[in-house]
Amino acid sequence: MCERISVLVVDDQPLFASGISMIIDAQDDMECVDTASDGRDALSKAANLAPDIVMMDLRMPGLNGIDATREMLGRGTADDRPRVIALTTLRRDEVVVRAFEAGASAFLTKDATTEQVLASIRTVHAGDAIPDIAATLTLIAGVAAATSTPRQRAIEALSPREREVFLLVARGLSNTEIATAAYVSDATVKTHVGAILRKLNLRSRLQVVVFAHANDLVVL
Structure with a gap:
């Protein structure tokens, strides 16, 4: 058990x-x-x-x-x-x-x-998805819309592959969905997400979503 x-x-x-x-x-x-x-x-x-x-x-x-x-x-x-x-x-x-x-x-x-x-x-x-993602994204987007300004430099510490995963996490995709979109394994996605959190000093994938919206980096 x-x-x-x-x-x-x-x-x-x-x-x-x-x-x-x-x-x-x-x-x-x-x-x-x-x-x-x-x-x-x-x-x-x-x-x-x-x-x-x-x-x-x-x-x-x-x-x-x-x-x-x-x-x-x-x-x-x-x-x-x-x-x-x-x-x-x-x-x-x-x-x-x-x-x-x-x-x-x-x-x-x-x-x-x-x-x-x-x-x-x-x-x-x-830890591989965000519950109630539709409502969560709507809530975050509504609060961030009035204050966000484009800041690509916010993710310059990430590798190209990590930036790709970052943007997919920011859209609310689960690890399995990201693995399918990026043609990598779930384990590789988990590794990239861990690196993203560490490099950007974030604590959860939800913080990635908030960070992306705050910096106007979300690609729908």
């Missing part, structure tokens, strides 16, 4: 956090290791429990979810950091894009179905 996906649920509404934790614990391939009620509590428990996934409410008293995400993902090495799913009440919310900029890997609205919650956890844990 495969090791279960460990999840930390962070929300200042105990009933909501408890409901999500019960959904998670009912699955054979995942477990809720704990819940936290604010950003500081989340940072402490993430450091002690080292969860694979943190489901992070963005609007909380004290340390909010955006700042907690930024601090959490600034610690340790890439292999040690959890992946963050931002929780929000609004689907079209500029605050969610700020969470992406802080390193969140996906977002969920609080009215998401059980199936959407579980699919997002599994997809983010696998």
